[in-house]
Amino acid sequence: MRIFVAFGTRPEIIKLGPVCRALRHAGAHVDVFWSGQHTDLADGLMDLFGIDLSHGGTGVVQETSLAGKFALITQQMQSVLGSRQHDWVVVQGDTTTAAAGALTAFLNGVPLAHVEAGLRTGTLDSPFPEEFNRRLVTIASTLHFAPTARSRDNLLREGVSRDRVAVVGNTAVDALLHARSRIAVGYEPIDPEIANLPRDRKLVLATLHRRENIGKPLEDILGALRELANDGDKLILLPVHPNPDIRAQVVRALGRQPNVRLLKPLQYTDFVFLLSRSWTIVTDSGGVQEEAPSFGLPILIARESTERPEVVEAGFGKLVGSDRHAIVTEVRRLTNSDAPQLLPARNPFGDGEASRRIVERIFNASQVQHAAE
Numbered sequence: 165m166r167i168f169v170a171f172g173t174r175p176e177i178i179k180l181g182p183v184c185r186a187l188r189h190a191g192a193h194v195d196v197f198w199s200g201q202h203t204d205l206a207d208g209l210m211d212l213f214g215i216d217l218s219h220g221g222t223g224v225v226q227e228t229s230l231a232g233k234f235a236l237i238t239q240q241m242q243s244v245l246g247s248r249q250h251d252w253v254v255v256q257g258d259t260t261t262a263a264a265g266a267l268t269a270f271l272n273g274v275p276l277a278h279v280e281a282g283l284r285t286g287t288l289d290s291p292f293p294e295e296f297n298r299r300l301v302t303i304a305s306t307l308h309f310a311p312t313a314r315s316r317d318n319l320l321r322e323g324v325s326r327d328r329v330a331v332v333g334n335t336a337v338d339a340l341l342h343a344r345s346r347i348a349v350g351y352e353p354i355d356p357e358i359a360n361l362p363r364d365r366k367l368v369l370a371t372l373h374r375r376e377n378i379g380k381p382l383e384d385i386l387g388a389l390r391e392l393a394n395d396g397d398k399l400i401l402l403p404v405h406p407n408p409d410i411r412a413q414v415v416r417a418l419g420r421q422p423n424v425r426l427l428k429p430l431q432y433t434d435f436v437f438l439l440s441r442s443w444t445i446v447t448d449s450g451g452v453q454e455e456a457p458s459f460g461l462p463i464l465i466a467r468e469s470t471e472r473p474e475v476v477e478a479g480f481g482k483l484v485g486s487d488r489h490a491i492v493t494e495v496r497r498l499t500n501s502d503a504p505q506l507l508p509a510r511n512p513f514g515d516g517e518a519s520r521r522i523v524e525r526i527f528n529a530s531q532v533q534h535a536a537e
């Protein structure tokens with residue numbers, strides 16, 4: 165069986181890395197296409213999951229418009245998928261690469277499997293353009309791998325047929341457990357900035373990168389972090405996303421602030437190491453919402469809505485948006501004791517076996533298809 169796996173951003177590599185490993189383990193021939201939507205953020209990830217790239221996109225980072233990126237990626241994928249040698253295309257999530265992969269698979273008549281299917285906010289332009297991308301991928305998919313029952317129900321409500329949907333968990337948990345095993349004993353962080361963290365400070369991790377937060381919302385969130393840094397008992401750790409608009413705003417607000425460390429984007433194992441040391445995290449990231457429960461870590465979601473309400477329902481997450489007062493109050497509440505207030509670790513997004521289930525289902529579907537031919 166020959167499978168075309170396409171990804172372009174850091175979170176996609178994290179979430180498809182375990183799927184590539186499981187596919188290879190099951191004996192599939194895996195062609196990996198990397199569009200290069202993110203370049204520097206991918207450091208170390210390919211090695212961590214043993215990924216060998218077969219095809220790479222060019223010029224995607226330089227192209228600034230989303231439609232231009234979409235067109236470039238589609239064209240570059242076509243030059244591979246047009247050979248019609250592939251039994252499946254696999255994409256993940258809601259990126260431009262995923263949407264372009266879906267369109268190219270559909271137009272070439274190759275069955276498409278969607279990892280992390282069925283996430284919805286219900287608002288087509290929020291998050292932008294991810295909600296649109298997710299829906300586009302859904303329309304083109306043959307198999308939909310929903311991380312949770314709730315995401316399955318979203319798909320069923322949209323008319324996707326039940327026999328094409330499988331609830332498998334989120335592969336983010338598979339990746340996290342893989343990384344956690346690497347940092348279990350004697351881990352030396354790659355970034356020297358986090359190799360020597362002070363023991364007398366309460367660590368508050370922050371990650372901020374969502375397009376819709378740029379401007380006033382980000383200003384308010386950063387204002388809250390500045391106020392918290394002034395408390396003196398906390399150290400705010402913020403790996404700064406390379407998006408120039410975000411970087412400029414973050415440096416302006418926190419560049420000279422004591423008790424704040426602005427870090428380069430961390431390699432994934434370093435990031436997981438920090439998750440295991442933090443007291444709480446202020447974030448607008450999707451992946452972090454899925455990771456925090458594995459550490460029992462309470463999380464403040466700096467967004468107005470989340471397509472991962474499971475994290476809130478399970479008691480780990482609270483939506484604080486960009487409300488400065490709410491962020492300050494909640495972080496102070498979570499750091500007002502002598503030790504981190506961790507919850508019993510129980511991850512509503514999965515058990516680390518999602519990739520195995522995905523690969524089994526793809527192989528079974530192919531057998532049924534061949535038997536019918």
Ligand SMILES: CC(=O)N[C@@H]1[C@@H](OP(=O)(O)OP(=O)(O)OC[C@H]2O[C@@H](n3ccc(=O)[nH]c3=O)[C@H](O)[C@@H]2O)O[C@H](CO)[C@@H](O)[C@@H]1O
Nearest residue numbers: 175257258259291294403429430431432435449450451452
């Ligand atoms: C709208 C939305 O929610 N969309 C999400 C979005 O991704 P995201 O919001 O999860 O993206 P990030 O937060 O950038 O990173 C992801 C991971 O990177 C690690 N990390 C972080 C900082 C660092 O310094 N070093 C690291 O290693 C860390 O483990 C983190 O979880 O697109 C994905 C693809 O489609 C979707 O799956 C997902 O829905």
